[in-house]
Amino acid sequence: MKLRKQVTVCGGAIFCVAVFSLYLMLDRVQHDPARRQNGGNFPRSQISVLQNRIEQLEQLLEENHQIISHIKDSVMELTDTGAVSPSGHLPFRSANGSWVLPFDGRPTFLAVKPQDCQFAVGSNGQADVQMLDVYSLLKFDNPDGGVWKQGFDITYDPDEWDNEPLQVFVVPHSHNDPGWIKTFDKYFTDQTQHILNNMVVKLAEDSRRKFIWSEISFFSKWWETADIHKQEAVRKLILGGQLEIVTGGWVMTDEANVHYFAMIDQLIEGHQWLERNLGITPRSGWAVDPFGHSATMPYLLRRANLTSMLIQRVHYSIKKHFASTRSLEFMWRQAWDTGSGTDIFCHMMPFYSYDVPHTCGPDPKICCQFDFKRLPGGRINCPWKVPPKAVVEANVAERANLLLDQYRKKSKLYRSKVLLVPLGDDFRYDKALEWDQQYINYQKLFDYMNSHPEMHVQAQFGTLSDYFSAVYKANGVAQGSRPADYPVLSGDFFAYADREDHYWTGYFTSRPFYKSLDRVIESHLRGAEILYSLAVANARHAGMEGRYPVSDYALLVDARRSVALFQHHDAITGTAKENVVIDYGTKLLRSLIGLKRVIINAAHFLVMKNKEFYRFYQTEPFLETDDRRATQDSLPQRTLIELDPAGPRYLVLFNPIEQERLCVVTVLVNTIRVRVLTEDGQTLPVQLSAQWSSASQMSAEVFEATFMVRLPPLGLAVFHLYDSPDSPMTLRSDTLLRLSGRGATARAGDPLPVRSQQSDPQTFYISSQSLTLGFSGITGLLESIKRKDDPQEVKVQMQFMVYGTRPSKDKSGAYLFLPDGKAKPYNQKEPPVVRVVEGPLFSEVVAHYQHFQQTIRIHNVPGVDGFSIDITTMVDIRDQTNKELAMRVVTDIQSGDVFYTDLNGFQMQPRHHYLKLPLQANFYPMPSQAYIQDSNHRLTLHTAQSLGVSSLESGQLEVIMDRRLMQDDNRGLGQGLKDNKKTANRFRLLLERRSTGNKMMDSATTSFPSILSHITNAILNHEILALPVLPKRRGIPPLQTFAPLKSILPCDFHLLNLRSIQSQVTRQK
Structure with a gap:
């Protein structure tokens, strides 16, 4: 009763504040002290200004009316259920066309205490030799040193060792x-x-x-x-x-x-x-x-x-x-x-x-x-x-x-x-x-x-x-x-050269398909380790160790060893023979299948409401995997959830990071009649979109259902999916195909409405509550980013470039990058097909080119997930000869010749672009992120796979996406790189405003990502796993959310792993 009163008072107070604000605004329009008192003789121009203002106010009133009614609904639901319900915060479209999500009352960001940053603010370590200074100092010339070709003549006095x-x-x-x-x-x-x-x-x-x-x-x-x-x-x-x-x-x-x-x-x-x-x-x-x-x-x-x-x-x-x-x-x-x-x-x-x-x-x-x-x-x-x-x-x-x-x-x-x-x-x-x-x-x-x-x-x-x-x-x-x-x-x-200008910077990208697969399996390994450890501990606590498949530990060991083997300096590097690469890939895929089994078995046990109903059958899994890979070199196919009017399908979502997660999740369903409920029966808003089989062809049988969830840290949450003909909460994406003259006609027979129009050079935009992105009307690629909390629009232009290799003598190969000069712009005769999808939970632009397809998506959610831009670039250069495809981001950030790349996802290393070095020497590994910055902004490119990166001009970041090379580079491999795969390179692009405080923390030798940047990297590298419960003839026992943490961990805390170690006693048994 007390809560109901408090909530009602709170709702009433918000209503009063809103109405009072509107009254003041009206009052200001009527009694502007700056206005000359003309005794009512207004000039026409002022009357029209006044009319405009009244129209704006009416629009504001309408929007406020919508917000207030939503607040009222939320208050009603709060008083009815006594709990914070996700469905109480439904998205709605404002008068300007953008989707709005009402604030749910919980803080998105935790305050950072000053002492949390002392580590970074403290004076830098004192070193006699700072490698950045060494690079500045050296000429990097290569005079003949005599018998020691790359050195000098060494002399000594014969009696030096007498004592x-x-x-x-x-x-x-x-x-x-x-x-x-x-x-x-x-x-x-x-x-x-x-x-x-x-x-x-x-x-x-x-x-x-x-x-x-x-x-x-x-x-x-x-x-x-x-x-x-x-x-x-x-x-x-x-x-x-x-x-x-x-x-x-x-x-x-x-x-x-x-x-x-x-x-x-x-x-x-x-x-x-x-x-x-x-x-x-x-x-x-x-x-x-x-x-x-x-x-x-x-x-x-x-x-x-x-x-x-x-x-x-x-x-x-x-x-x-x-x-x-x-x-x-x-x-x-x-x-x-x-x-x-x-x-x-x-x-x-x-x-x-x-x-x-x-x-x-x-x-x-x-x-x-x-x-x-x-x-x-x-x-x-x-x-x-x-x-x-x-x-x-x-x-x-x-x-x-x-x-x-x-x-x-x-x-x-x-x-x-x-x-x-x-x-x-x-x-x-x-x-x-x-x-x-x-x-x-x-x-x-x-x-x-x-x-x-x-x-x-x-x-x-x-x-x-x-x-x-x-x-x-x-x-x-x-x-x-x-x-x-x-x-x-x-x-x-880095970078290493063993002779002449032979820089070993090609292997930073070589065979990106496997670099990506490696990280997917690392994320699964970490997730499986955590869930297995929690499940075994829970089973022991419940006295059910005998019924839990503790033998899954063998699958963990196999996966640890496959992942460990792939870290070898001729494996993840992409520098082994083709049959060896297949062997690594086969081992990795076997491990991935095993890890998915460990995750499914652990999740099954942990979400059971009554553990007495828990039964494990080796041949009859309780959950399905989130996706499947047909072969070691194929891309994953997401699992289709087949909905049936006869009853619900259950879905378990696993959040592998140690922070609570408010984000959108997309699953594939077989119908456009979708309703999603939380465990306690609250209906969630769903954005329904098409699944596309080609640039302009949608599937008639498979659809994407996207909904917003709040997941506990390291936890599992249960959702119910229904085939429901009448669901006002299911909103369809607005899809527009921008075509260049061909096929720009009305489309009939599509299960979801699609508009098409002829493309024009005019910039077009998509926006969320945090970001507005501008796109080129010609290329369909990103042009600008504007954060809602920043008055300044920043030029962030996406370009694709191509490198060739040297025409004679030494050429690029698996190890070496030996380009034939600067990159040339990627060109194709046909203009791209560009697909623009807008909706309440996400909006995206997909540009289809011959050798790549780029998807740029923003999520309309409060918090971390809504601040960065999700980028997937599908690359396929299998028909190219001695070409390397690069993605270049061109901005108006005044970064000069300095940029920052990470070392192993562990620390940031400042880099300088040196004109005294050849182009290939200025590339560095980027396992997890790279950024450029000036006094106002920092732009970070987060990556889900390791690739080579550079900044060859002020305000630029450039990433090598894939390389196809027809010859060996004389480092012992005896092969080129001709086994390219269709590869999905995934990124998050984060634009941040810089404050005085974080400028102090940067020095010539150190730089640190923000907390927002750390968490953005975690959500990119540790995706939510969506595990559908398989339909059972005997029915599904009651399931519940599993939230292992009693309280929320600080946002600057990362759980690297929760790894079970086999005791000597168990091993001897």
């Missing part, structure tokens, strides 16, 4: 790609299993022998088939320090295209396996093959308790600069760290490659002579035409001195008298003969060096941690601590 001998650690390794030229399984069968089998035997022959291994995906597969004796031998080798597991990830992850969710997950998968099976935790990181290095990786390794790390593929000009300043070893610190809590000791390898010719010293002609796999008679030789010689008593002195000269020269590039010399290459040590060739010959060299004190050297085999420990000891500091006068560095190492 402190040179300590040399030769570290044997074998780089095993989990898929590249062969599939993961083929590599394992042909090579990897033999490497590990030989390792067990050969390391045991001599306790001085050492070896390192990094890829747990391979190691775990080998372990499963290894007998108990081999397993014990491995444990003994690890315990004795002969074998070290480095990094310990499932793979040696790519660092450009991967999202930090997957980087962490593959690291956990590897580390969990090591802990369970070997009882060890890795200490040192080893990344010799990723094509450029991200600052996120050192942060994650440090958080995983590693103390040191090694990197290799860095631009040759940077390597040369670091070598000349002896900065190849440094403490790598996060740009935003004001202390030293994120520091990790990092070793950068100085030369061209991680193979033997480029690891003993500056002269590959000499180093190659110490790769004993290349002894005459073998299958590989030295390109420098001087073969290795087996070490015998007659030549050991000459061989040892020749090698020591290289060791000494290399050591001059570092600050300590401890030297690291890796000894290995791809899939090395697969034959017992090679183990003998390398270990026996090197041991003879070490024995000679160590027995001649006048050489002042102590040489031995070592692991990576042996080397790092010796460096710390030589500098008198604890493990992982900063040695005195070693530099602190912050920044990252």
Whole structure:
């Protein structure tokens, strides 16, 4: 009763305020003090002004009357039900044609406390070497450096080591790609299993022998088939320090295209396996093959308790600069760290490659002579035409001195008298003969060096941690601590070039279909982990663990490992052979199907009102999946919900993010007679639209039903869908086809009304309560954005461009981007068909071109979902030859030569467009977002898949959408990129006004997304899953909303995962 009174009073108060406001406005028109008192003799012009004002007021009165009647209805419903009902806030069309959604009384945004931003406002971290400064400083020229082509001549004084001998650690390794030229399984069968089998035997022959291994995906597969004796031998080798597991990830992850969710997950998968099976935790990181290095990786390794790390593929000009300043070893610190809590000791390898010719010293002609796999008679030789010689008593002195000269020269590039010399290459040590060739010959060299004190050297085999420990000891500091006068560095190492102007920036986009699929599966994996953990906890609490399919855990493990495998630096990068790509895709699809099953099973249990009615049948699922994929390379087909007049269909919606979500959801139905009810029987407004089979052809059997929902964080909500002939709440979209002369006629026979007109050059608009978008009448593409809270319209022009590749010599391929100059505008002879759809919940413009189709949609909802523009660009360039399609956004934002791209969805990195660098060098990875800004606005492009991005002119952002290349680029793949798919690239475009406060937070080295931007990215990357309940002969038991959180989490909080870990006890059972 008390609530009813309060609500009535509140409604009455709002009514009074509205009426009083109108009275004041009328009063102001009648008694304007600025008006000259002419005793009633009004000039005609003033009378017409007055008439206009009265008409405007009448319009205002009408709109206010509508609003007041809606408020009244809401008040009535509130008093009747005593609850906030979604149907009490129905959309209605105002006099100016735009749809209005009455405010529902709940705040959209939470207040941000000043201390929440202290992290960003604090002074920047102090670094001796800031990579942005290094890029500004270097000329990036390429003079001939002599034997070290990309470097310089190294000299030394022979008695430099008289007081402190040179300590040399030769570290044997074998780089095993989990898929590249062969599939993961083929590599394992042909090579990897033999490497590990030989390792067990050969390391045991001599306790001085050492070896390192990094890829747990391979190691775990080998372990499963290894007998108990081999397993014990491995444990003994690890315990004795002969074998070290480095990094310990499932793979040696790519660092450009991967999202930090997957980087962490593959690291956990590897580390969990090591802990369970070997009882060890890795200490040192080893990344010799990723094509450029991200600052996120050192942060994650440090958080995983590693103390040191090694990197290799860095631009040759940077390597040369670091070598000349002896900065190849440094403490790598996060740009935003004001202390030293994120520091990790990092070793950068100085030369061209991680193979033997480029690891003993500056002269590959000499180093190659110490790769004993290349002894005459073998299958590989030295390109420098001087073969290795087996070490015998007659030549050991000459061989040892020749090698020591290289060791000494290399050591001059570092600050300590401890030297690291890796000894290995791809899939090395697969034959017992090679183990003998390398270990026996090197041991003879070490024995000679160590027995001649006048050489002042102590040489031995070592692991990576042996080397790092010796460096710390030589500098008198604890493990992982900063040695005195070693530099602190912050920044990252993109883009990478290994020679000339060969920038590895093509792989930021290569095979975008799979980059997109990867992120879909990551989102499903996270959702499945969360629901499984919650369902198992609930089942245990209810004493029903025996009836819940706990065995779904095996599906989670399979998916974790498929996703982890795909983070490999030849998988997500798009740089493997076509049959290997199919193998990855097949594994990913199998996992996606499994994850959908986990989600369905968990959701089924959690929405049951009475858990006693819960029954699990393996062959008879309770829910359907939201969509299906026919093959690993096909786009998803959304599930059709077939409505029947006989009774309702139930729909379960899963919100995988940790924030309450007010948004629109679209499902496919088989009828235009749709009614949607909430769990408590409230009717929701529905926008009914056509499903289009082509640019201008709609389906007669399938329709889109869109409705607005409010979903609990990490929760499941239940809705009822009816085939109902009379539903005043179901409103049809207003559809207009803009055609260019052809077929601009009245259309008959369409199940939903469609108007068509001849296109004209005039700009046309769509709008919501938050945004108004302008579109070109000619191209049908976006021209401008105006936020309702901003007086300024901002030019945001969408353009499509095409890059070719160089006409001769080196051409673009899977790795390299080598364009034939600036991009040219995309042109097609026929003008596009443009479809404009408007309605109460969303409006969209779809432009159909030959090689792409772009959908730009805005949602008419209050809050986060209504502030950004939803963009889907369907790309199909399968009929092109050596072409790359780019989407360019041209604005009047004065961004100069600065733009910002994310590193792994984890942090933002400022970038500069350098004219001194070739065009391709100015592209960077964009795993989740990029933005440009000036003092008034920031424009952020959020992405649901990793792609290459740049800003080649002030006010521009440019994204490479897909690349089709007919040739190999000489980096070992031996293929071009000809297996393109029809790909849906998804984005959100967010325009924000900048306030004085957030300008302060940006510095030359750091920048941060807004809270709105963070949540926009989350809703793009974690879509709502719509799971229809399958019709049952026995009827559907009562279902209810599942809301796991007692209270709402702060909006600056993100739950990365809720990952169940199998206990040792369960595993042994």
